[in-house]
Amino acid sequence: MLPVLIFPQFDPVMVHFGRFGVRWYAMAYITALLLGWRIARRLxxxxxxxxxxxxVDDFLFWATAGVVLGGRLGYILFYQPMAYLTHPWAMLEVWxxxxxxxxxxxGVIAALLLFTWRNGLSFLAFSDRITAVVPLxxxxxxxxxxxxGELWGREAPASLPWAMIFPEAGPVPRHPSELYEALTEGALLxxxxxxxxxxxxxxxxxGLVSGLFLLGYAIARSVCELFREPDAFIGFLPFGVTMGQVLCLPMALAGLGLIVNALRRPAVTHDLVPAAPATA
Structure with a gap:
């Protein structure tokens, strides 16, 4: 039997500045937004x-607001609505x-709708270029x-070469489901x-790329949920499904709808950037 891996105790703060610091999670958001912005410019x-x-430069602000506000409100509404209703100030404690x-x-979809409407852009065509970099x-x-050391996986056979013990999750070996998701929802997608x-x-x-993203993410996330320990405050839902899988169902349906719609409509052969207004 192979020895079980022990989760290395990483410092969640990447860089310390006295009493303050930059966390790895915050740096992940910052890096993804900046790299995604540069790639989207090319696309x-x-x-x-x-x-x-x-x-594209202007949309960077809109995307940041959509990710942060939508991500926080989504967590509050989808996962712990009553806890935050009884302690409303905790909604602001994103740290x-x-x-x-x-x-x-x-949140990003709402940002895309508003931004493309204000700028006279094609919502679906612009969304295709943006969603292509979201997996980053x-x-x-x-x-x-x-x-x-969070969002760890379900119990795994000790014979699994990469089974890992997360000290905060007890002494049993588990799937490193975070890495499964990084590979499937991230790198491969x-x-x-x-x-x-x-x-x-x-x-x-x-709309075709946007549909592929929604469908691809829904499939990858639903499969990874089979190896991920559900949140303790929710647990398993009826029939053994998880909240993550439930939320992926409308994403998959929306993705299929976009794919079918894109394939049924005539191909676009001309630029979709509105002409700049004439200057005096």
Whole structure:
């Protein structure tokens, strides 16, 4: 029998500045937003062009607000609504954790709707370029979860070569489910979407990449939930499903709807950037 791995006690603070510090989780968000912004700038330039570089720069603020506000509100509403209703000030204590990807996704969708409406852009075409880089944030975020020693997996056979004991979860070996999610929801989905968005035939069908993202994430997350320990304050829902799997169902349906709609509509062959107003 192989020896079971012991989770290394990482410091959740990456850099200390006296009484203050930068946490790995915060750095994951910052890095993902900055790298995603640079990649998105390149993607919008691919034909048919859907936005200007300046508009991508402007959207960085909107995306940040959507991720943070949506992620926090989603966690409050989906996972612990009563706890926060009885202690409303705790809603602001983001340094104690509590972010939901599904809430963050809704926040970014709301940001995309408002931003594209205000700028006269194609919502679906612009969303395709943005969602193609979202798995980058998922990958870095799950790695940060692993460093923090949180969201660990269910009990695993001790014979599993990578079974790991998380001291805060007791003495039993567990699946390092954070790394499973970093690989599937993150790295693999990112590679698939970047490959898709660089194909001219796929870019010509607005909504197709967004649909692939929603469906791909829903499948990857639902599978990973089979190895992830459900939140203690929720546990398993009826029929042994988890809250994460329940929230993935509407994502999968929406993804399928976008894919079907994109394939049924005529391909776009011209740029979708509104013409700049004439100057005197």
């Amino acid at each position: 919008v330039a691919l034909g048919p062009r859907v936005a200007t570089d300046l508009q 104690h954790g509590g972010m939901s990807f599904h809430g963050g996704a809704l 944030g998922l990958m870095l975020g799950r790695i940060a979860n692993f460093i923090n 990112l590679a698939a979407l970047l490959f898709a968005v660089t194909r001219p035939g796929i870019r010509a069908r607005p």
